[in-house]
Amino acid sequence: MPEGPEVETVRRSLAPWLVGSRITALSLRRRDIIVTPADPPGGFSRQRTIPTRPRPVPRPDLLLDQTITALERHGKQLALIADSGRVLLVHLGMTGKLVVDALPVPSQVASRRAARAPATPHTHIQWNLSTPYATPGTPSTLRLRFIDPRRFGGLWTLPTRDDLTLRWSSLGPDATQITPAALAASLASRSAPIKAALLDQAIVAGVGNIYADESLFLARLHPRAPAASLSPAQLAALAHAIRTVIHAAIDARGSTIRDYTDSRGQPGTAQLTHNVYARAGLPCPRCASPLASATIAQRTTVWCPNCQTQPCV
DNA sequence: CTGGTCTCCTGATCGC
DNA sequence: TGCGATCAGGAGACCA
Numbered sequence A: 001m002p003e004g005p006e007v008e009t010v011r012r013s014l015a016p017w018l019v020g021s022r023i024t025a026l027s028l029r030r031r032d033i034i035v036t037p038a039d040p041p042g043g044f045s046r047q048r049t050i051p052t053r054p055r056p057v058p059r060p061d062l063l064l065d066q067t068i069t070a071l072e073r074h075g076k077q078l079a080l081i082a083d084s085g086r087v088l089l090v091h092l093g094m095t096g097k098l099v100v101d102a103l104p105v106p107s108q109v110a111s112r113r114a115a116r117a118p119a120t121p122h123t124h125i126q127w128n129l130s131t132p133y134a135t136p137g138t139p140s141t142l143r144l145r146f147i148d149p150r151r152f153g154g155l156w157t158l159p160t161r162d163d164l165t166l167r168w169s170s171l172g173p174d175a176t177q178i179t180p181a182a183l184a185a186s187l188a189s190r191s192a193p194i195k196a197a198l199l200d201q202a203i204v205a206g207v208g209n210i211y212a213d214e215s216l217f218l219a220r221l222h223p224r225a226p227a228a229s230l231s232p233a234q235l236a237a238l239a240h241a242i243r244t245v246i247h248a249a250i251d252a253r254g255s256t257i258r259d260y261t262d263s264r265g266q267p268g269t270a271q272l273t274h275n276v277y278a279r280a281g282l283p284c285p286r287c288a289s290p291l292a293s294a295t296i297a298q299r300t301t302v303w304c305p306n307c308q309t310q311p312c313v
Numbered sequence B: 001c002t003g004g005t006c007t008c009c010t011g012a013t014c015g016c
Numbered sequence C: 001t002g003c004g005a006t007c008a009g010g011a012g013a014c015c016a
Helices: A004-018 A108-115 A161-170 A179-188 A194-199 A211-219 A232-249
Strands: A022-028 A035-036 A068-074 A077-082 A089-090 A097-102 A123-130 A141-147 A154-158 A292-296 A299-303
Touching: A004 A077, A004 A097, A004 A141, A004 A232, A022 A035, A035 A123, A089 A161, A097 A123, A123 A154, A154 A161, A179 A194, A194 A211, A194 A299, A211 A299
Parallel strands: A035 A154
Antiparallel strands: A022 A123, A068 A077, A077 A089, A089 A154, A097 A141, A123 A141, A292 A299
16 A cells, blocks of 8 residues: 555656656556546546557657656655656555566567466556667666556646646645644644544645554554644654654565555565554554554554553543 | 545455 | 455545
């Protein structure tokens, strides 16, 4: 389940392959994974279209015939920036993947094999790219695939860099850089449980269910504590905990719980250091009390009832 | 504006 | 072995 650290790991594993590469072809299998700003009313909506058979489509908004100049991330969102100025914004959602590899060379053997074996299921779009970095032994033609079984993810096509800036301005600071002051400002009027607030991307971008629980554990805060009730010292502890947890997870190349991998298929190892996530009933790593579990903000939440401060209600 | 609930979607897992 | 129920959750829609 990609949260900020997983998306950052994807970004880092994609960048050496994509930056400088030019998209030479694309194949769109499901149009309804694409969201365009032009869709009325209310701005963004899915294109409800019958799934199409794979076919080449002239889509400049999907960066066809453009060169990728940068990959940028804010929170859980990954932006492919093209030399044209266009931006393709990717949400991985729950089960989304961006996978890059060498484009299989067509051959009779490969064709027959491909005809027998179905393509990777849930591949909604594929881009072919030519890379300028080809050396002997290195393929010069790549393919990038967006694969998302549950389709909670999607693609946003943005005409300009300014549209990206505008869109990202509605998100809070990236979790890698969250400060006590920023938390204080955005939580001051929030009576919701701090757990719910941490999942709100407008408050801090990139924290999902796993890292919210881990951050609250590190900061010794009860997930039900009203957000606005936190003291300055607690806010400082929380901001520090978020940065610590997120940076450690990035260093570990993300958490592989079920099927998350980076763009080259490599799993992360951050799950090995989780203190509370998915550990309900097991002893607290700090005090050995059994960890408690409940649903907060529609999410399974795990905490230590002994060493995470009770909410003062 | 805020917060809570619902919804989307498929695969893994579990109890019977 | 099969099958229905349950769970996983990011984030927008919707309502009080």
